[in-house]
Structures are given as structure tokens and as C-alpha cells.
Amino acid sequence: MPSDTPAKAGLEDIVVASSSICYLDGERGVLAYRGHDIHDLAERATFEDVCHLLWHGRLPNRAELGELQSQLAEARPLPEGLLRLMRSIPPTNSMDSLRTLTSALAHYDSGANDSSPEGRYRTSVKLTAQLGSIVATSARIAAGGAPVAPDPALSHAANFLYLLKGTRPTALETRALDVALVLHADHEFNASTFAARVAAATLTDVYSAITAAIGALKGPLHGGANTDVMNLLLQIGEDASDARVEEIVRGKLAKKEKIPGFGHRVYRTEDPRATHLRRMSEELSRLSGHPRWFQMSRVIEQVVQREKKLNANVDFYSATTYYALGIPVDVFTPVFAVSRISGWTAHVLEQYSNNRLIRPRAEYTGPAYPQQVDRH
Numbered sequence: 232m233p234s235d236t237p238a239k240a241g242l243e244d245i246v247v248a249s250s251s252i253c254y255l256d257g258e259r260g261v262l263a264y265r266g267h268d269i270h271d272l273a274e275r276a277t278f279e280d281v282c283h284l285l286w287h288g289r290l291p292n293r294a295e296l297g298e299l300q301s302q303l304a305e306a307r308p309l310p311e312g313l314l315r316l317m318r319s320i321p322p323t324n325s326m327d328s329l330r331t332l333t334s335a336l337a338h339y340d341s342g343a344n345d346s347s348p349e350g351r352y353r354t355s356v357k358l359t360a361q362l363g364s365i366v367a368t369s370a371r372i373a374a375g376g377a378p379v380a381p382d383p384a385l386s387h388a389a390n391f392l393y394l395l396k397g398t399r400p401t402a403l404e405t406r407a408l409d410v411a412l413v414l415h416a417d418h419e420f421n422a423s424t425f426a427a428r429v430a431a432a433t434l435t436d437v438y439s440a441i442t443a444a445i446g447a448l449k450g451p452l453h454g455g456a457n458t459d460v461m462n463l464l465l466q467i468g469e470d471a472s473d474a475r476v477e478e479i480v481r482g483k484l485a486k487k488e489k490i491p492g493f494g495h496r497v498y499r500t501e502d503p504r505a506t507h508l509r510r511m512s513e514e515l516s517r518l519s520g521h522p523r524w525f526q527m528s529r530v531i532e533q534v535v536q537r538e539k540k541l542n543a544n545v546d547f548y549s550a551t552t553y554y555a556l557g558i559p560v561d562v563f564t565p566v567f568a569v570s571r572i573s574g575w576t577a578h579v580l581e582q583y584s585n586n587r588l589i590r591p592r593a594e595y596t597g598p599a600y601p602q603q604v605d606r607h
């Protein structure tokens with residue numbers, strides 16, 4: 232018999248499984264991957280280090296890092312058939328393309344349904360490498376450019392920017408994206424990770440679980456918020472005065488509209504990822520010659536904090552950070568996926584390693600049982 236306790240909307244504060252991957256303390260604003268504080272990782276680790284940390288439980292030594300870098304580099308080129316599909320699907324939302332193309336990748340992988348731990352790990356590395364290639368190459372094709380071949384000598388972040396723009400990024404651009412990838416890599420049982428784990432718990436394949444996660448990430452309450460933040464800023468316009476920015480935000484709050492990039496289900500204090508992204512947004516906006524985007528963001532942040540006591544989340548300052556890096560607005564949410572694939576796959580591998588089907592119950596609120604069939 233299911234418990235008599237009423238259902239908790241949105242499963243708020245409900246612990247649904249145990250996991251050794253991500254520690255999150257919403258009261259104190261602590262986020263740690265495998266025990267490593269996010270502030271340390273943001274300052275001292277690369278995205279590749281974090282992939283190893285999430286998948287293997289510890290940071291890599293030099294040889295292990297070299298091996299992982301080679302595996303990622305080897306997997307980055309996309310199958311010719313996938314590039315043809317990429318060119319042929321009608322342009323829509325870039326998350327729709329990412330979802331379709333990730334799902335299609337399985338058709339080009341003879342090991343897609345290999346359910347051995349080694350096979351699933353191989354798929355995890357491959358997907359992590361190829362999501363970056365899919366997102367950057369799709370964006371480049373959408374902008375009318377020709378696909379660029381990955382450069383095996385580049386890091387994951389640098390290669391992403393290279394495939395996107397066709398020119399090799401500066402050290403500053405590379406480090407900025409790398410830090411953003413580190414910050415977005417995992418976040419405990421967020422909606423997309425939970426979706427991936429629910430799918431994996433049926434013992435479906437890794438591609439299917441990741442496709443489910445991408446569908447969940449697209450939503451404006453989750454990863455879609457970073458695109459909405461930039462669209463809001465663009466709508467307000469770079470020339471708007473601080474007073475005008477404040478007036479617009481107050482107007483939205485008065486109409487009970489949500490301001491994208493604020494609020495969080497778990498954090499009751501500043502999202503530790505926002506601290507780094509705020510700093511990067513300030514520096515990159517200034518260097519790109521458009522400091523106004525950051526200054527306007529500060530005004531919005533102050534108004535929302537004052538009026539609603541809500542803090543900026545990971546999506547708020549990642550928007551202006553990506554914009555200053557020259558990443559198209561429509562590609563912001565896919566960039567989230569380029570990082571989060573590391574966390575999704577770590578969770579999926581953990582789920583497979585100690586699996587039980589995830590099948591909760593509902594609190595029934597429909598018509599009383601039994602109803603009679605009466606068609607007259």
C-alpha cells in the first residue's frame with residue numbers, strides 16, 4: 232500500500248535515492264563534486280579533470296588525464312551521416328536539434344546497446360566529446376558557415392569555440408568557457424539528471440537516457456532560463472538607463488511575472504556558481520566593449536533581491552558571459568548540455584551500477600471508485 236502522506240508538489244526536499252557524486256547544501260550555499268568544493272574546482276581544475284572526477288570519483292593523475300584527453304579528442308569528429316542529417320533537418324529551436332541529433336548518434340554507434348559497464352562508460356566518453364561537436368557545428372551551419380574539423384591538440388573548451396567560430400580562441404576565452412563548463416557539470420538531482428536516472432533505471436541504453444535529459448533541460452524553469460535572461464536584456468536594450476531597467480523589472484514583478492535567472496529550489500543563499508559567473512561576466516563584458524550588459528544585470532539583480540529576496544542562479548550571469556564570448560543566444564542552453572553531459576553520464580553510470588526500477592506512486596484525486604459505464 233502507498234503511504235497516506237499527501238504528495239509533495241515538485242518532490243520538494245524529498246530524498247529519492249542515495250548518490251556519491253554531488254554534495255549540495257542549499258542553506259550554506261555549498262556545492263561539491265565528489266567532496267571537492269566548486270570554488271576550488273573553478274579555480275584549479277579543467278573540464279576534463281572534472282569529467283574524470285565525476286566518472287571515477289577522484290581527480291586524474293597526469294597519465295589518466297592524458298588518456299582521457301586522447302579518448303575525447305578521438306571521439307570528437309561526427310559521423311558523415313549525422314552531418315548530413317544536421318544540414319537537412321528544418322531549423323527550429325537549437326535544443327530540438329540537439330535532442331534529435333543526440334538520439335540519432337546511436338544509429339552510428341555499433342556499441343550503443345552494449346550494456347556492459349565498459350560499454351556504457353565508452354558511450355559516456357563518446358557522448359561527452361560529441362555533444363560539444365554537435366552544438367558547435369549545428370550553430371556554425373545555422374549561421375551559414377562550413378563545418379570545421381576538430382583539432383585534437385585543443386582542450387574541450389577551446390575546441391568548442393574553434394568549431395563554433397572557425398578561429399582559435401584566446402587563452403582568456405578558453406579559460407572563461409572552461410570555468411563555465413566546470414561550474415555547470417553536475418548539480419545533484421536536478422530535473423534533467425533525475426529524468427536521465429529514471430530512464431536508465433528501466434535499463435534502457437545511455438543514448439536514450441541522455442535524450443530524456445536533454446528534453447528536460449530545454450524547459451524555461453531549468454536550462455532554458457539562460458537564453459531567456461539574454462533575451463530579456465536584449466529586449467530592454469543596451470541603451471536603457473538604470474532607471475528604465477529598474478522600471479521594467481518592477482513592472483514585470485508587479486504583474487507576477489518571473490524574472491529568468493533568479494530563484495532556486497534548493498539554494499536559500501547565493502548560488503556558489505553565480506559568484507564566479509558574475510565576476511566573469513563583468514570582466515568579459517568590459518573586454519568585449521559592451522560593459523552595459525553586465526551593469527544592467529547588476530541593476531536587475533539588485534531590484535529582484537530587494538523586491539523578492541531572490542538570488543541570482545547559475546543561469547543569470549552565464550547569459551552575459553556567453554554573450555561576451557560571441558556565443559549565439561539560441562545556443563546558450565545547448566552549451567549547458569555540453570557541460571552537464573558529464574554529470575548526466577556519471578549519474579546514469581551510478582544508477583546502472585546499483586539499479587532498482589524507479590516507480591513511485593500517485594496520490595489519487597480522481598472520481599470515486601467504482602464508476603458505472605452509462606452512455607445515456
Ligand SMILES: CC(C)(COP(=O)(O)OP(=O)(O)OC[C@H]1O[C@@H](n2cnc3c(N)ncnc32)[C@H](O)[C@@H]1OP(=O)(O)O)[C@@H](O)C(=O)NCCC(=O)NCCS
Pocket residue numbers: 241451452453454456488489490491492493494495496539541544545546
Ligand atoms: C527555479 C524555480 C523554477 C524554482 O521554483 P520553485 O522552487 O518551484 O519556486 P516557485 O516557482 O514556487 O516560487 C516561489 C515563489 O517565488 C516566486 N519566484 C520564484 N522565482 C521567481 C523569479 N525568478 N522571479 C520572480 N518571482 C519568482 C514565485 O512567483 C513564488 O511566489 P509566490 O509564493 O508569491 O507565488 C523558480 O525560481 C523559477 O521559475 N525561476 C526562474 C527560472 C530560472 O531561472 N530557472 C533556472 C533555475 S537554475
